[in-house]
Amino acid sequence: MDRQELAAFLRSRRERISPADVGLPAGTRRRTPGLRREEAAQLAYISVEYYTRLEQARGPRPSREVLAGLARALRLSDAERDHLHHLAGAPPGPPPGPSREVRQSILDLIQRLPQSAAFVTSATYEVIAWNDLAAALMEDFSALPRRERNLLRRAFLLPHPDGRRLYGVSDVDGFARTAAQNLRATAARYPDDPEVTGLVRELRAGSEEFARLWASHDVAAEPTLCKTFQHPVVGAVTVNCDALDIADRDQRVVIYTATPGSRSEEALRLLSVIGTQRMSLPG
Structure with missing residues (x-):
């Protein structure tokens, strides 16, 4: 598991998603682009504390269920999903479900x-x-x-x-x-x-x-x-x-x-x- 690269990858994917992309209000007090950590955690069905530790390179190795939740929450492409699994030290298996990403x-x-x-x-x-x-x-x-x-x-x-x-x-x-x-x-x-x-x-x-x-x-x-x-x-x-x-x-x-x-x-x-x-x- 490459904790530093995993943390950087999660941050970069979270920051590229606008609240509107996932049906959330933008609000007026956002200091950084993209989703907040608590929003990403909620979409991935994991605790905010766990997600924060992953982004700070302090978290334990995520399970395949957690990785699937992160891939879904961060709207990862198939290639990005595979990359996420490799960073987490868990080689990817078959796609979990039908792809919704259109080239x-x-x-x-x-x-x-x-x-x-x-x-x-x-x-x-x-x-x-x-x-x-x-x-x-x-x-x-x-x-x-x-x-x-x-x-x-x-x-x-x-x-x-x-x-x-x-x-x-x-x-x-x-x-x-x-x-x-x-x-x-x-x-x-x-x-x-x-x-x-x-x-x-x-x-x-x-x-x-x-x-x-x-x-x-x-x-x-x-x-x-x-x-x-x-x-x-x-x-x-x-x-x-x-x-x-x-x-x-x-x-x-x-x-x-x-x-x-x-x-x-x-x-x-x-x-x-x-x-x-x-x-x-x-x-």
Whole structure:
């Protein structure tokens, strides 16, 4: 265990995270950048005294559970998580759960597709990045709490406020079946991740349909190449659907494009102007 390097690494990662990044108020009396030690400790589920000793190079060797908490609290990348383990003298094992960190090149890519609705999902179908047109077509994901950005919850547990199940998409039953099959494969890859196991448990308890699909033990799914959204402002929007796997992150980029010259292309163009604002018809 390299206590000095571990202490310096923890300080550097803590100082780069703003309170807003983790949903905390910034306040007016912060003398240093980033999170306070007590905030980092709270997010990692360890005592402030223990965390302080680690940053002062006086702490005992952290357990793997503590290291996992620190990695989560400090939003470490996969490479940073491995580095943390090596500094603590505990070589890293398999990733504890699906990665939620999206590479900058992927973020840049989806923003460079102005005529396409594009978003990124994790292995548990959480929407973790999106461009403006995806938000306009589907949902303003930035306005949702993290748990409601999960498309499995949207499909099986959370009907849309206006009554449309999963944004009024035409293949909702096919999506539900495919997503359930893919989640079973995800659960096999991350058998000890509490978020994965908790999501499965929640879906099985809250949806008879999901419970039935889960009981089938199917893991193979056919891709959906075309689907139609019933949008409340522009009406039906039919799009081609392409999904690109990001193997090293266990993520997927989903891109929706309309056939050139079609009415749906005009609808997407209108949505790119409207954005996520809600238009009301005159009474």
